[in-house]
Amino acid sequence: MAEDERPLEDDDVMLAETPDEGARPDDRIDDERMDEENTLKREFVQAVEDALEAGDEGEVYDLVEPLHPADVADLLELLEKDERTQLASAITDLMTSDVVAELNDYVREEMMEALPADAVAQIAEQLETDDAVQLIEDLDEEDQRAVLAELDPEDRIAIQTALSYPEETAGRLMSREFVAVPEHITVGGLIDFLRDQHDLPEDFFEVFVVDQRHHPVGTCQLSWILRTPRNIALSDVMKRDQTLVPAMLDQEEVALMFQKYGLISAAVVDEDGRLVGQMTVDDVVHIISEEAGEDALLMSGAGEGDINEPIREAYSARVRWLVANLGTALIASLIIALFGAAIEQLVALAVLMPIVASIGGNAGTQTMAVTVRAIAMNQLTRSNTGRILAREMRVALLNGATIAVLVGAATAAIFSPLLGGVIALAMIINVVTAGLAGVLVPVAFERLDQDPAVASSVFVTMITDSMGFFAFLGLAVALGVV
Template sequence: MADPDLQEAASALDADDRLTGAFVAQVIAALDDGDNEAARALAEPLHPADIADLFEQVPAHDRAGLAAALGDKLDAEVFAEMNEWVKSELLDLLDAGQVAEIAQALDTDDAVAILEDMDAGDAQDVLRAMTPEDRAAIEEALSYPEESAGRLMQRDLVAVPEDWTVAQVTAFLHERPDLQTDFWEIFVVDEGMLPVGTMRLSWLLTTPPDIAVADLMQRDQTLIPVDMDQEEVALRFQKYALISAAVVDLKGRLVGVITVDDIVHIIQEEAGEDILKLSGAGDGDINEPVFDTYKTRSRWLIVNLGTAMVSSSVIAAFAPTIEKFVVLAALTPIVASVGGNAGTQTMAVAVRALATNQLTEANTRRTIWRELRVAAANGLTVATLMGIGTALVFQNPMLGGVIAAAMLFNILVAGMAGVIVPVLLDRFNFDPAVSSSVFVTMTTDTMGFLGFLWLATRAGLTG
């Protein structure tokens, strides 16, 4: 017979394992009625990840009440799954001792994620409330650069000397009550804590006890420098299909481990971050305060306003031509728009290729040539359709030829700009995901207007 708690939890979720609107409304109603017991009874059977989702789903003014209703059910596991903005809001409701208790129950990387977003004074209060051992581990992690392997790694790992036997390793694992519970491989180190190999648990379980670790271990391993950027760490995990990897300090000593479950979050974050940067939407989190979102988006809108004025100045320069043939004003945006879309397509491919190390110095020229060929094929197709359509609609073959030529030219420009702009930004150590869209859009708009209106002027088009 099914556990009634599991049945109750399941009824709160839809077919895609998302909290249902009816369930969330029921929790909100209980909170509004001041019935904390009912709210706790509803939320208690849920998985910690679903409880974290529940905090995101309820209105901001109900979150403090939900936290009070859950009591000790709002534990470290829930905080580890929680949205960063919501987590920060809830931590402000707790005192330093409560935050310290939660942080000490988390893996080091999750505890660091909590403290690094706090004000310096509040973070110090939390650190003082911790045990000396936990405080030392977190302070060491906070000394590393943000978004580095040092911030991401866990300090809890299993390491043994290479002169042990399988029997000694097995006895060590059985005799250590404080041993980390979740691990996939054992690291083998020398006397100076330098990693010399790894040993999978499956090998340990299937090998005779008298075999030496040195004969069983795999000496080739992927080592992660402690100051490596987390995005580069994720790329190494993807490239070499790693489950876990040792992290070493500047002297090559083993100081931590990164596991694939941490990397899954990083891959998701980095992928979403690049997409949002391309659009200038900031963090793109619906839980972010309105004013913070406004500041981020308004900056890029103002930058776009400046680049749009550059494009509009090109149109102003051809005002006499437009006055003679007013239909040009209606067709000009089409040339710029199609070029902009073509540039965005190429730019998105280039930014992703740079992020995944597919586009490097060795193949940049080949990539530009490839995108030019794609642009030429697309340009010929779209320009032919647009040219024929324009000639038929306006009964003006010359106008059709002019717009076809301008569109082909602008799509070729878009193909080049979509690759060259991200590559140049990357070469000069600017994030191509942040700045590329502004420059590519300005280039395609300006060249689209310039190409079309210049050709129209040269062709002597008049109404």
């Protein structure tokens, strides 16, 4: 809508040219509790910690009371474990469902495990089904059963149905609260219906139109309804071509669908094509962020990589990849051992060999990061793998040649021209190998239905380390440096 449509019934709404002295563009951003990145200031967190330590619950309450629920959740995450329980008990009536829904999974799990089953059930009943499911799926089975037993039968059935879908599928994550109406209704009839209902979802962005078998036949954004006269039939306003999310679809694919088609919400259907729930973009946003951010963690073998993950779990996730890396490092060592005699004769080989391996490792990691990202975004498919590989080979040749000239010249000057030639050649071979491995390792994982990010770097580094040592030491022997 252009500038001239904005004013309505009142010309005074036109832009005033006098700046407002007392203007506070955003009271959250300007808040004295928040820093310029919209996170809680250290001084504020310290003040809460001091009040907690002094046992001054009134002061704690006064400090926390003005915060947005999302910031209360952040505050809980920033505190030490024992301070969290203390804080929660000082602000019980501020611990709303919004706070619980915003908490980090690990922090929520830890806090819920500290509470009795009926208290958890009380919180779960306040939450929307999808948030309640998140709360309960974290608990161990015994606690889950205890909490479910405390719930209202209606809520229990809704949550059990959600839990019957696999984790990280649309059926598990969807909200069971949505608005669905029959096709023949008019816009006026729909508005009257909505005004009469007292149990509508808090927020909804579209109205689903269903047939008699509860199959979606169309969808209508609220803005279309608002601008249509009362007597028009909804079937004349709705869009018939809509994106439906199968309940068994993985959350990663759901997130890509929302991104690709720019969705705000979407209907979720079961195997029979019946409308069973909706996914809204505010939930999908968390999934997008999680899925996009986890690749860096997975590539390095850091598992979930959440700073709130218990140390035991972080250790077990990471050490397995370090042990795998130990295995791959042994291979590189064996290759060096093959050339032990050459190294004994010319110790410069031992001095220079890590350079070839290190640059190869970095070049491989670069290509791998690009490939993993392209696969995750569905940009790299069977149709263009060949073209992307060719592209990466050209970049690798340029990179390899540049580094080879630099390192070759320096080595020739310090050691000997022959050794300079050997290291330059080895460098080109290794950077090209790195480019190949950086594309082919994640693509191979993908084709084997494995996550292409998981510890790809362990494999790529194994290849570049081994090739680096082999090419350099092998060429040195073959070309008669020693």
